[in-house]
Amino acid sequence: MSAAVDISVANEARRQVRDWSLPHIHVVDRIDAEPSSTVLELVRGLPGERKRDLRAAYRGAWRILAWLEGFPGQGWQDRWFSAGGDDLGWIAGLAAADRRVYQTSRQELIDGLAALFLVRAVAPSYAALRQFGAKTLYDRVQKTRCQQRFADLADAAAQRGLTGQHMAQPMIALSKILLHTGKSLDDIEAEDLLELRDSSRTPRGTLLRGLSSAWDLCVVVAILPSSQPFRVTMREGQRTTADLVDRYSLRCRSIRDLLVRYGDERRPAMDYSSFCDLMATLAGRFWADLEKHHAGIDSLHLPAEVAQAWKERCRYVVDAKGHQRERRAPMQILMQVRAFYLDIQEWALTEPWWARWAAPSPVRKNDTYGQVAKHRRRVEADMHQRVRDRLPHLPLLVATAERQRDHTQALLAAATVAADGEVFGHRSRMFRRVISSDNRRSARSRGPDLVHVEDVETGERLNTTLEEDRAFWSWAIIETLRHTGVRLEELLEITHLALISYRLPDTGETVPLLQIVPSKSNRERLLLITPELASVLAVVVNRVRDASGRVPAVARYDTHERTTGPALPHLFQTRRGWRREMLGESTVQKLLNATLGLTGLTTADGKPLRYTPHDFRRMFATDAVTGGLPVHIAAKILGHESLTTTQAYLAVFQDEVIRAYRTHISHRRATRPAAEYREPTDAEWDEFCQHFRLRTLELGTCGRPYGTPCNHEHACVRCPMLRVDPTQRPRLMEIIDSLSERIQEAQAQGWLGEVQGLQVSLNAAETKLRDLERRIDGGPIDLGIPAIIGRPASPGGRRSGSGGRSEPGVILGEPTDVSELGAI
Secondary structure, three states: OOHHHHHHHHHHHHHHOOOOOOOOOOOOOOOOOOOHHHHHHHHHOOOOOOHHHHHHHHHHHHHHHHHHOOOOOOOHHHHHHHOOOOOOOHHHHHHHHOOOOHHHHHHHHHHHHHHHHHOOOOOOOHHHHHHHOOHHHHHHHHHHOOHHHHHHHHHHHHHOOOOOHHHHHHHHHHHHHHHHHOOOHHHOOHHHHHHHHHHHOOOOOOOOOOHHHHHHHHHHOOOOOOOOOHHHHOOOOOOOHHHHHHOOOOOOHHHHHHHHHHHHHHHHHOOHHHHHHHHHHHHHHHHHHHHHHOOOOOOOOOOHHHHHHHHHHHOEEEOOOOOEEEOOOHHHHHHHHHHHHHHHHHHOOOOHHHHHHOOOOOOOHHHHOOHHHHHHHHHHHHHHHHHHHHHHHHHHHHHHHHHHHHHHHHHHHHHHHOOOOOEEEEOOEEEEEEOOHHHHHHHHOOOOOOOEEEEOOOOOEEEHHHHHHHHHHHHHHHHHHHHHOOOHHHHHOOEHHHEEEEEOOOOOOEEEEEEEOOOOOOOOEEEEOOHHHHHHHHHHHHHHOOOOOOOOOEOOEEOOOOEEOOOEOEOOEEEEOOEEEEOOHHHHHHHHHHHHHHHOOEOOOOOEOOOOHHHHHHHHHHHHHHOOOOHHHHHHHHOOOOHHHHHHHOOOOOHHHHHHHHHHHHHHHHHOOHHHHOOOOHHHHHHHHHHHHOOEOOOEEEOOOOOOOOOOOOOOOOOOOEEEOHHHHHHHHHHHHHHHHHHHHHHHHOOHHHHHHHHHHHHHHHHHHHHHHHHHOOOOOEOOOOOEOOOOOOOOOOOOOOOOOOOOOEOOOOOOEOOOHHHO
């Protein structure tokens, strides 16, 4: 189109819109085949805009329609496709052809294109809408299309607490669907939201914000019939064996069919994640690798040189950039391939179909002989070293998480009561309360849902609501993991119903228990809730309760099995906008890493020290056994089927030490006189009792074993065997104050050696004070444990636990007073 024709079209448009009224014209369902005059009349009647803006939109629409008429097609949409309209680069070309100011001409075209979208003359793609980027366009959609239904959605969102960006995002998502499909809100189907999801997914897998909320709101107002959550709908679930094999595009069809049938045979006996790894090994790391390096291969009977070359390649991993590194566990691949060949050989004896595939295994017995045990010992040594590196730093990690939680809670409280723009102080720093752009809309209506502050000195902005939420869950995760030793999957599956009470049959005392549902070993178990753990769980329960005082039911998605469980009152859930969601495994690791970053801990080579949730399980086992807990009891607590597994967790004891100690005990009992195992005399018993009387100290009691002298020369403040009595807290404070005064005096006198010794005592006393405050902080705790009369029932009807009998019956929902937890 020439510049002269474009200018004449623009002048004619300006003449026609010089004077008009603005009636409200009903938008027809389809105007694709209507002439340009009808389309422009609809543009002319768009409500809610100023006359000047509508004139500009009219002129822009006139120019665009005149441009589209130069392309072939049966209607405006066909011409739009022929012109490549979804690539909005043509706007710059038309604007440059105009003799007027470029920005004025360009804005006129943008307004006209928005008007054509609104009257459904053309339907843009989602990519075109991303390029268009006019935020006001979606507001105009809500004003001109399905106004009542949009009002219903807004009311449903408000009832669920959506404000600000959390209300705007689902409305924008639905507006995009209306513009792209030309449908009304009542005609939207689930496939439309799934199409928007697929088209808006970024290369990193991030979804369009508000899409899940849009789905939920459509269900609430009966636009969508399904009551299944959007996140459940978009999950693909477990893939078929054929899909897992076809990911690698194997060229040999017969081998592909063989792997599919073999996988179908093995699948019922395996969990999904292990099965996916098996198929990845056989189809990807084995056969796809052979086809890549040996074109035309079509038989399982591999020549010796081909098998040897493949085994050499298995030792290394090549990343996307071509960098090669040594594979950590090549033995696992070799064993899976060897099992594949041996299974076919065995099945060929009973089923003829497998006989033609039977072939000698390329992985010989000598390839794996002795290597498995060597690999296991190396893994065990690495695991022990991880515990040795991390266990000494656990108190610092715990203290950091607790300090960060207290800091963010205090900052959020101070920022919440501050007015907009008010400057306030917090821990020697000055902050200013600000309202984020995401909260401006909610601040004018229902009040801000997020609290933002700005550091006056650095200018850094903080979302204190989000920071407090992260700090709290970091603290709760660390405390729960270190007090229970549960696996990560078991941690996330803890529900309010897992907190049960049990009455001891001999004393009638009620003790709280934590029921761990079956996970890896498929064994249910009960853990005794210590006072420290009870305090943590009480805070978590109080946080996740809703306005009615109940813990909301939330479904958990198992990322390993790709299944969604039933909705249960899970404790480790948080609020995402107006929805309740479970914490994910990746979220747990991110929270741990954030807290570790605050500690500043590094490894020997200067790299940041990293903890995994399973490290807490190993540290729990090591600390419990070294503290005197029998190994077989620790195995029951951890849910291990054999003591060998538990002993592998113990980083302190070497195998030689354990065997030597057991041999020494057995030999001593066999060689010593039987009189040494007689009943004690009265004098011996009095001496034994006198020993425990001597253990009573100023600050508490001494925990050293019977018959052992004091190895710390009665420096009790420094001694780890001192168990401080909570009632002696004021005296411990006096000792800390006295040590501080003596340090100041020694520094003034220049007694540097005295300063060093006093500082060691002061650090030990402060550590004992922190441990004491953590133990007694909070006082009596109401966990709201569902009271269980009798032994608790497992989901399958079986009972776990040991000891005690009582009358059957279960009463759920009644709080149990566990204020006597200190006696546990």
